[in-house]
Amino acid sequence: MSETTTETMVGTAGVINGTLQLSQGITRKLSGGVGGQFKEIPVIDLTAMINPSATEEEKSKLVTDIYDACSRVGFFVIKNHGIEWKIVDAAFDSIKEFFDLPMEKKMEVHQSKSVSYQGYEEPYYTNVDRLKRGGDLKESFTTGYDPFTDPLGVGDAMPEILRRHNLWPNPKDAPKVKPGLEQYRAACLKLMRQLTSVIALAIGKNEDFFAKKATYPIAGIRSLYYPPQENQGGEEVGLGAHTDVQLITMIAQKPYDIQALEVLNAAGEWISPTLEPETFVVNLGDMMGRLTNDKFQSTVHRVCNKDARGRYSIPFFYGLNNDELTETLPQFVTPENPLQYERGMTGYEHYNMRMQRAHHKHPSAVNKVLLGLPPGMTKIDGVIVEGL
Numbered sequence: 010m011s012e013t014t015t016e017t018m019v020g021t022a023g024v025i026n027g028t029l030q031l032s033q034g035i036t037r038k039l040s041g042g043v044g045g046q047f048k049e050i051p052v053i054d055l056t057a058m059i060n061p062s063a064t065e066e067e068k069s070k071l072v073t074d075i076y077d078a079c080s081r082v083g084f085f086v087i088k089n090h091g092i093e094w095k096i097v098d099a100a101f102d103s104i105k106e107f108f109d110l111p112m113e114k115k116m117e118v119h120q121s122k123s124v125s126y127q128g129y130e131e132p133y134y135t136n137v138d139r140l141k142r143g144g145d146l147k148e149s150f151t152t153g154y155d156p157f158t159d160p161l162g163v164g165d166a167m168p169e170i171l172r173r174h175n176l177w178p179n180p181k182d183a184p185k186v187k188p189g190l191e192q193y194r195a196a197c198l199k200l201m202r203q204l205t206s207v208i209a210l211a212i213g214k215n216e217d218f219f220a221k222k223a224t225y226p227i228a229g230i231r232s233l234y235y236p237p238q239e240n241q242g243g244e245e246v247g248l249g250a251h252t253d254v255q256l257i258t259m260i261a262q263k264p265y266d267i268q269a270l271e272v273l274n275a276a277g278e279w280i281s282p283t284l285e286p287e288t289f290v291v292n293l294g295d296m297m298g299r300l301t302n303d304k305f306q307s308t309v310h311r312v313c314n315k316d317a318r319g320r321y322s323i324p325f326f327y328g329l330n331n332d333e334l335t336e337t338l339p340q341f342v343t344p345e346n347p348l349q350y351e352r353g354m355t356g357y358e359h360y361n362m363r364m365q366r367a368h369h370k371h372p373s374a375v376n377k378v379l380l381g382l383p384p385g386m387t388k389i390d391g392v393i394v395e396g397l
């Protein structure tokens with residue numbers, strides 16, 4: 010490697026000596042790292058998972074396909090997943106009803122009123138990639154897991170401190186929002202429980218490896234609206250470059266054919282999945298990275314809606330019980346891939362840390378003065394960037 014420091018830009022994320030530096034302390038080796046060698050996002054047919062008469066051969070091919078997608082890409086498109094699309098359509102009707110509300114109604118459920126980061130975020134409320142100046146154009150509405158509406162929920166056995174305190178709009182203003190999203194959450198939970206059992210097999214564990222630790226799982230739904238983005242390639246972005254926080258995310262979007270989601274490969278190129286009707290995009294989050302020593306990596310992505318149409322999307326974030334300690338599995342620590350995470354972390358700790366950093370306007374935001382840097386600036390691995 011050359012002695013001199015090379016500085017180039019990938020999109021607007023800084024690259025220093027082959028390492029991508031994102032805000033929120035996220036770094037990714039762009040070459041030589043474990044995954045990221047891809048030019049397209051694979052499509053995985055889940056028939057063998059949902060069809061009870063699938064053969065052992067079909068099931069084991071699925072496990073192999075999932076292993077390949079998780080270790081090489083961290084993103085894949087799923088089809089034949091078993092979710093009835095009318096449930097997804099109803100969820101999109103619900104979120105349209107929400108985003109069409111007048112601003113003062115949306116502000117009644119604003120995220121700053123929630124200790125657990127639920128509720129509405131107006132355009133520019135976040136600037137997830139602080140290496141950009143413009144901020145995120147998206148509007149969003151976040152709701153979390155409820156142990157009383159999950160068909161397998163444990164109700165009061167879920168510790169009170171771990172519950173999300175959802176802020177729902179008044180049903181007189183928006184009657185479809187709560188029922189549409191709760192029905193969608195139940196469908197996603199069922200699918201993610203099945204899919205994580207396949208992932209468990211892919212990492213050499215028993216099928217119930219994740220299920221045992223997910224009796225009151227994270228099951229967050231973030232509803233998003235991205236207006237058409239006029240300032241293309243400039244400092245504005247629909248949602249800045251980031252990694253997801255939980256184990257696994259599943260995204261539906263409408264219209265299905267807008268290519269706005271972009272995924273970063275190890276060559277520093279942004280790759281968009283090609284979607285067909287009635288498919289979801291699935292991607293891995295940081296907790297999966299911690300568990301597998303980044304063998305299954307949470308891949309960096311962002312959203313830029315360059316289409317003339319507005320784009321709605323609904324990511325569903327799935328994770329273990331929030332008080333479950335995630336430690337790297339020893340099988341993933343090798344001389345070629347030494348331990349990346351020195352200590353275990355609960356989802357609760359990791360989520361709060363990431364949310365405090367991502368939401369600089371939220372009352373809980375990390376105190377910038379403590380960093381000993383000029384106000385509004387912070388340092389990530391020696392690189393001074395705005396924000397945090």
Ligand SMILES: O=C(O)CCC(=O)C(=O)O
Nearest residue numbers: 231233260270312322324
């Ligand atoms: O809108 C999308 O497709 C992705 C959104 C996303 O990456 C997120 O909310 O974490």
Ligand SMILES: [Fe+2]
Nearest residue numbers: 251252253310
């Ligand atoms: Fe994401």
